[in-house]
């Protein structure tokens with residue numbers, strides 16, 4: 001059953017269960033549709049960056065936003081915009097000060113609350129799918145992730161209305177998308193992102209596909225790459241990887 005839950009310039013379609021909202025979104029892209037959000041109450045095959053499994057039991061928020069932007073050269077800014085939208089919405093709805101961790105996480109007290117997966121689909125018409133997985137009402141997580149995951153319910157000891165949170169995130173995201181991304185005001189997105197990011201200035205280990213780097217995060221560049229001042233003194237750009245804060 002598909003349920004339309006909004007009356008806004010974009011539509012949100014909710015499914016009780018899907019393999020992955022990201023994969024369903026790709027089916028919609030094939031039909032040439034955009035400004036649509038696909039959400040599901042649970043996913044059987046939710047996935048994240050580097051094809052990692054995304055635990056998707058009922059109680060979480062799983063959504064993919066389908067966009068058809070003119071500019072597809074800077075889609076990493078859409079990951080930043082989604083992270084900002086998540087942090088702002090959970091502040092409003094759960095009164096929680098979560099923080100962004102480069103490149104695509106929102107966390108609280110060193111535990112992951114939300115992951116974002118942005119994928120470009122390039123063809124005659126270019127599309128971008130921004131997938132958001134937010135831990136809302138889960139009480140527990142599988143052993144493999146339980147030490148580094150948390151949910152709004154675990155933190156706040158109450159249940160939250162997932163649809164309300166989703167509406168908040170999507171509304172906030174489209175404000176940033178229309179006002180800044182589509183107007184090419186990308187620095188505005190970076191400034192906001194930096195405001196909510198707590199990894200800048202921290203000593204970290206970054207695990208990339210090739211190696212492990214140690215240094216201090218000094219910021220991000222115009223491509224949203226991480227700028228890491230290595231322990232040796234040189235500044236290195238990191239395009240992708242996982243960060244572990246050292247102290």
Ligand code: BTN
Pocket residue numbers: 019020021022023043045046047048049050052054061062063064104114115116117131132133134
């Ligand atoms: C990550 O941290 O690596 C990103 C995780 C993204 C998970 C979301 S849940 C909704 C959408 N559907 C998916 O299969 N993945 C994304």
